[in-house]
Amino acid sequence: MTTYTARPVPPSVLAELRTADDAGRPMAPFTDDEGGAPLRCCLRRSEPGERIALVSYAPLRRWAAATGARPGAYDEQGPVFVHAEECAGPDLDGHPFANAPRVLRRYSADGHILGGELVDAPNDDAFHKAFDDPAVALVHVRAVEYGCFLYEVRGTSSP
Structure with missing residues (x-):
């Protein structure tokens, strides 16, 4: 049986991003007055x-x-979006950000895009279908509105 696990931005990477992001800019924290930003550190x-x-x-x-x-x-x-300070990470129960259509973008072990699919919501069936192709090494779940990366999924097999 294969389990599909949502992977947040790892804590070691978050520590780096809080110093300088992948574009080389320093973090500029702010107070989120309204709430609702999709946090990639804890997937909520x-x-x-x-x-x-x-x-x-x-x-x-x-x-x-x-x-x-x-x-x-x-x-x-x-x-x-990430928390400005270290957080507890995700408390996963099901698939995060499953309240809207998402794009599942499939990647090969070389890091090349193998395709994508618009799904009503991320779920095990959608990931099973994405990983049916043995060339797929990982899947990125992305927002439809802006195409932003939400989280990575890899499959893990258990006996």
Whole structure:
């Protein structure tokens, strides 16, 4: 049986992004008066009054550095919201940000885009379909409105 796990931005990467983001800019924290920002550190929406920051993040670049992949032109960076200070991380129950249509973008082990699919909501069936292709190494879940990276998914098999 395969389990599909949402992966937030790792704590070690968050520590780096809070110093300088992947575009080389220092973090500029602010108080989120309204709430509702999709936080990539804990995979939930922000609450009014929380201190957050919008930073530039290159998820595929960081994955490629750890795996030796060479994504070439597929390497991209984009804006993500994170807590301004360390947080407890996600408390996952189901799939985060599943309240709206999302794009599942599939990547090969080389870091090249293999395709994408618009889904009504991220769920195990959608991830099973995405990983049916043995060439798929990971999936990025992205917002439809702006195309922003929300989180990464990899499958893990259990006996």
